[in-house]
Amino acid sequence: MASISSRRLAKELREIQSEGCPVGISLLEANDFAKWLFTIEVMGDSVYQGEVYTLQFRFDSHYPISSPAVQFVVTDGKEAPIHPHVYSNGHICASILGNEWSPVLSVIAVCVTLQSMLASCKKKERPTDNDRYVRNAPENPKKTLFHYDGEHYNFKSTYLQD
């Protein structure tokens, strides 16, 4: 019998396949219930016009109670968007992926949130502590505890112990 997380993911996948993804988002790969890939593109006027990024989701058996591990793919010549909330290793500092995750959210909801995060960006720049973070960052972005500081994100990052 399928686990709870894969049943829920199967439902989401069925919905994606029957109803399609929102504009600018498309499913690239979903061979199992452990890792999915999406392409994400900002539509309309924006500093990222014409750029396509690849978003990777990794799920553990506690999904949707625990959040998926989401990051931009930075291998095979792919790059992470230059954005004050996105580190050059693809890790994303977004409250929705951390302490504001809710089991009510879905994979598509995360994609749409990140798409609008990119769309609202006015100036392409890396987080101020990018170099320090990338040097010490864990492989799984979920192991990073980002600190959110209201609207102006404060990119102090600490690492959770294993």
Next chain:
Amino acid sequence: MSLYNYVDPINANLTCCICRAPFTEPTTTLTCAHTFCADCILRALSNAPSCPVDRTPLAPTDLGPVNPIVRSLVDELRVECVYKADGCGYVSQRQVMPLHLRDECDYAEVRCEEKEDGKTCGSSMRRMELRAHQKKVHGLWEQEQEEESLLFEETDSEEAKENHTCPHASIGCPYSGPLEPSEHLPGCPYESLKGFFTTNNAKMSLLTEQNMVLRHKVDTLEHTVHMLRKEMNAAKNALGPWFRSSYQTMSLPAHGGVARSIAGAVGVASSDLPIRMQPAVAGPSTAGFEDSVDVLAPYFPAQDEMRRGRWTPSSMADSVYGRAGGVVAPLDLGTTLEGTLEGLRESVVGLALGVDSVGRRGEIALTNETLRLGEELMSVRAQMHGLRMQVHGMMMDRNASLTMREEAGAGMGPGGAYLRAHTNFGSITKL
């Protein structure tokens, strides 16, 4: 979260937004009225103590069961047997499916419970394989084995087109021979009964299904009764001596009254009456409640003492000084809790009135006393004045006589005498 596949399209209002499937044991938050599966919301709360929908703070104690209508709506959704992929085509209401899996499904995993040499076999297999396993390994069903082997032989021979079995073999026709079914059937005793068997079978399966639903309901009801009993006990404990069953409350006033009047009129010894009918005139300890109440009994007057208005402060004083018991509070254990509260409220109102009148009386007394004291003070003052005037007069006379004496004997140190006189004068006029 439910592991079933649902046959019909699901109303979106009946799906849990955590697992995206119809609610299993729907549970509602008492704080924000959102509904989830019990399991889903408990797991979500163990991860973060807030409502997944609106993120308001939420604790497991803020959860309550959903309206039973919603529960029935999801429990009655039709689901496929979880062994559909293996070949089971069974479809039923969701609440019945666990029973199908437990008792019926040929594809469900079962455990052989056969005991051999004091050890349970314990090997697990599909239910459909259980019989073959028990036959082969444990040598059960031997008698039927023979019959079955006979049947197999017949099947073999049928293949060889030599022997035919009756189409009613399944319901018991033992015929096996060279006649084609069409030739055998006119004489077959089971042919005339086949209608009966068909309807009987249909009825049987209907009854089996109903039985399963009923069993499920009984299970749920038993659970509910258990819960209610627990709550009832808790309520009983909380109510303490005020708890009595409706039977008692109904019977106590009527029978008690009758018993009392009989006891009074005919003079029946009160000990001859059943304990609950004893007139409660012998004192608080025989008020007629459970033994556990006796501890409190001295604190509460007997109910008919109250009713007859014998319970007055003086009788309270009697009980305080005359009996061994302590203070008697104006409580009546004979009524319901509500009645007692009402009585207490009245007592408090009475007390407040009493305190008020005492205060007013005190005030009047105080005023009177003040007036009286004032008058007295006035008279004392007047008398004082008189006295002073008298003393003054006396001193004047004395001074006059002194001066005269000084003038007469001027040879003595005049300064000293003058001084003395003046000091005296001064000290007297000070009065």
